[in-house]
Amino acid sequence: MTARAHTRSLLGRWDMPPWTSGSSETLPARCGEDFTAVRVPADLARPALTALGPRTGPVLANRTTQTWHFLLPHGSILPDDWPYGVRVMPKGRPIGIPPLTTTGGRDVHWAVPPGQGVTSPADLHRVLNGPLLPAAQTEPPLASTAPARVAAPAKPRPLTPAQLKVGRLLLTGASDTQMAEELKLPVGTVRQQLNRLGRRFGAPTAARKATALLAGGHLSPPPVQMLAPEVTPADLAVLRVLAGLAADDHLPAELRSTGLFLDHVDELRERCGARTDPHLIALAAFWGLLPNLFNPASGKEQP
Template sequence: MRTDPILPHWMPHTGETIPHPCGEDFDAVRVTADLAAPALAALGARTGPVLANHTTQTWMFLVPPGSAPPGRWTLGVRVMPRGATIGIPPIGRTGGRDIHWAVPPGRGVTYADDLKRILTGPLAPAVPTRGTGSQASSTTPPTARTAAPTSQRPLSAALLAVGELLLAGHSEAQIAKSLSRPLGTVRQHLNRLARLFDAPNPALKAAALLGRGRLSPPPVQMLAPDVAPVDLAVLRVLAGIGRDAELPVELRPIGPFLDHVDELRERCGARTDAHLIALAAAWGLLPTLTSSTSRREQ
């Protein structure tokens, strides 16, 4: 029996669902249904294979192998550990209560960085509140993040070193190489910063490191590019110091917002979202992120 050549080799050749281990041909990001649907809409054409299971109310986004280290990204989102098996249904199973394809293979690729930014970023779908009298909708637009209280003790030298390289636009692997530390250790430090500052993504970590006077922006060589009010609004929301209500209506969906962030990164010469926030702070475009540092230096 011939199979469609665009389909991956791990697809079943019969009408049965077969188990397949994570970490070999793909990484699997398990997402609760209330977060998965708006994330899928935000990804749009940038979506690869996605599994859905209405019985368990979970979806699985399949991303390139090795691109999503196992662990929890945020409440309701977990990267499955290497070797964990998930069911792979036949290509024609696109409905039903049990596992089926929400997006069948062969359409495209979901990149882990895009998915993580959507699920943990400033415009991430809100998680419903439990145990309260009011029902929070998963589609309610989130407002600016409220910083969780943290210890006033100085950060350790190791955390500061990782933070400085994060602000300079280094990836996890580059930070590990620069500090001659194992990649796992660097990830532990970044997770520690995330917990300390309630900052699940790099942009929010950068804003917290700058805004609380922990670190100064990195030196910059180029002059600030021309920015419009909408650019400043996007930067403020990305940094967690602005509300999405400040954005034009056309940028409030997650997809267009992320497209504008990508354009800003390119225009500003920023390597990452964290680097973009650091550059904006260095140019004085986000003065609230440098005011505490300025007071400390006086």
């Protein structure tokens, strides 16, 4: 892609990039060649998009994988210290580019179509590290922390009925939209409840919300008929780090790169039949792979 194709106009708009087309199909484009892509978990991406407002350039969303991609101009100078769970996609990694008219659905679609603005890397970095993530402000990135403290106090304060309903669906891998449909609530109300859970537990990611719900004795993992797959010591280390039960220095050295760690999480989700990261944590707890969250033999949460 030429520099001219990405030139910002005097009105602050990003010219329509050449990797978009009038095709009616989702076509691959390569990160680092056509654009710079920053992958953000959905529960962080939504408030970031609100905070960025009209300054936002193209953004892809995928409700099935619960991940969003902020597409920045090729050659953007990026900060190094992104929040935990955020990944700058490696050069050459293909991602699907849907038709410009695809602005909804469960699979990849445009949250913000091209041609409406430019996302500044500095602005994206600022909002992802800013007040929209109150839990992340009090908890340094996992790479530099001791194992997260997720055990509940002796007499945990009960959650509200609404929080329990949302939390129970979170553990099954339901999306925000599916929760709203099941509970007959607006999607915004569901997201408010999820944000409140995050603030209460100091849980900046959806996976850690699941951990806190289970470790605190608020909910049990939903039972499943599938037997646990065979797992390796590396798999167990990845599960504990994802759950916030261990720092990433407990990972094998080859998995301490954020990108390789997230790739391993993706592979574990597929192997375990998990819809989302919280669902993966719930499955692992039910199977006894995270025994400090749930005791499958007794059917009761650990004290």
